Amino acid sequence: MFITVPDSVISQMLQDPERTEGLIYGRLLDGGDVAQIVGITEAAGIYLGRWQQAGVAEGGGAIAIGELRLQVEEGPPLRATASLHTADGWQPLECDVIRLRADYAARLRGLFEADRLANTCIAVIGLGSGGSVVASQLARCGVGSMRLVDFDRLEVHNIARHACGLRDIGRYKTRAMRDLLLDISPSIQVETYEVNVMEDTEALAKIIDGCDLVVAATDKEDSKLAINAACWPRGIPAVYGAAYNRAFGGDVFRAIPPDGACYTCFQAVVTEFFGPPPAATTDFSAGYEDPSRMADLIAEPGLGLDVGMIALLMARVSLMTLLRNSETTLPDLPTNWLLFGNRAEWIFQQPLESMFIDVPKRADCPTCNYQAYVADALQMSVTEAAMTAKSILADIPTVQSPITRHP
Numbered sequence: 001m002f003i004t005v006p007d008s009v010i011s012q013m014l015q016d017p018e019r020t021e022g023l024i025y026g027r028l029l030d031g032g033d034v035a036q037i038v039g040i041t042e043a044a045g046i047y048l049g050r051w052q053q054a055g056v057a058e059g060g061g062a063i064a065i066g067e068l069r070l071q072v073e074e075g076p077p078l079r080a081t082a083s084l085h086t087a088d089g090w091q092p093l094e095c096d097v098i099r100l101r102a103d104y105a106a107r108l109r110g111l112f113e114a115d116r117l118a119n120t121c122i123a124v125i126g127l128g129s130g131g132s133v134v135a136s137q138l139a140r141c142g143v144g145s146m147r148l149v150d151f152d153r154l155e156v157h158n159i160a161r162h163a164c165g166l167r168d169i170g171r172y173k174t175r176a177m178r179d180l181l182l183d184i185s186p187s188i189q190v191e192t193y194e195v196n197v198m199e200d201t202e203a204l205a206k207i208i209d210g211c212d213l214v215v216a217a218t219d220k221e222d223s224k225l226a227i228n229a230a231c232w233p234r235g236i237p238a239v240y241g242a243a244y245n246r247a248f249g250g251d252v253f254r255a256i257p258p259d260g261a262c263y264t265c266f267q268a269v270v271t272e273f274f275g276p277p278p279a280a281t282t283d284f285s286a287g288y289e290d291p292s293r294m295a296d297l298i299a300e301p302g303l304g305l306d307v308g309m310i311a312l313l314m315a316r317v318s319l320m321t322l323l324r325n326s327e328t329t330l331p332d333l334p335t336n337w338l339l340f341g342n343r344a345e346w347i348f349q350q351p352l353e354s355m356f357i358d359v360p361k362r363a364d365c366p367t368c369n370y371q372a373y374v375a376d377a378l379q380m381s382v383t384e385a386a387m388t389a390k391s392i393l394a395d396i397p398t399v400q401s402p403i404t405r406h407p
């Protein structure tokens with residue numbers, strides 16, 4: 001039998017010097033091979049046994065066969081030894097003290113400053129095959145705070161390409177993902193929003209307020225434009241991802257206001273470059289999340305991996321964006337548009353080919369170059385346009401509505 005106990009739980013036990021013993025609760029896994037001590041109250045799980053401060057005489061009381069005893073010692077570092085009560089007396093057990101925060105951060109040291117990410121907040125909008133992978137990867141990188149947005153529930157046909165599993169069927173993707181992220185990252189803060197950002201732009205504005213980055217992993221083009229319209233004027237960088245039809249390839253576009261192109265510019269320029277990809281869809285899920293096509297999916301087991309490649313690139317670009325202007329050995333993206341081909345189709349000459357293209361800012365973009373757009377469309381400045389609009393509105397006669405409100 002193997003015992004695990006987090007150092008935070010040992011701290012709790014030793015918090016009150018007057019208290020030298022108590023009860024332990026948690027989980028038994030793999031037919032009793034592993035006991036995870038989770039806490040010192042019933043809310044932490046099933047009853048496992050008792051804890052006591054090392055060196056303190058046992059407080060007595062009957063101890064049943066199969067109960068655990070955990071002896072804890074002040075640190076640093078905090079220590080614990082475990083034993084199991086058997087018919088032959090106490091049998092010592094292997095016990096691992098989990099130093100969640102310290103051990104977790106140690107894994108990330110070297111590539112970049114993990115602390116920097118601990119203080120960042122990102123919003124992930126769309127938690128399908130793309131967004132769920134991005135969110136779980138960024139949580140593993142140490143992002144401190146995440147706002148998850150999606151109004152769909154998890155269905156069986158999602159599972160092949162989703163970070164969550166069958167046990168989450170029927171749950172909102174936001175809530176299933178929250179539990180997954182809390183399981184991955186010990187200190188992450190997660191907020192969930194079951195909102196359609198197309199229908200509720202006010203909610204969208206509130207959700208992204210204060211974020212360092214927005215990941216747009218929705219499967220609809222118009223929702224990406226809505227995210228762009230909300231992020232750009234607020235100066236919030238955003239990363240947009242798309243997988244092409246049957247995931248033969250995909251792309252990641254990044255917008256960092258106020259410089260360079262926004263997503264509206266991108267959309268207009270993209271087709272000028274290459275024309276649309278064959279049987280194009282920028283829909284992350286089209287053709288993959290249709291239950292009637294499950295047979296096709298089973299026949300093409302590589303599809304999940306192909307979509308996953310694009311999702312991982314989105315996560316990577318998101319990480320680069322969060323770490324730009326900081327000390328890191330990860331180089332930043334050379335352009336704002338990255339294209340990746342899983343197969344040699346369309347513009348890709350060979351499998352696993354990546355291309356970097358810099359999308360220019362559109363001179364008359366209504367989102368990121370509003371003044372130029374107004375000047376071009378109306379032949380006047382923004383101030384003049386506002387004045388003109390005001391005087392037109394003033395000239396409209398007021399009409400008394402014939403409809404009276406019922407009290």
Ligand SMILES: [Zn+2]
Nearest residue numbers: 262265365368
């Ligand atoms: Zn633009």
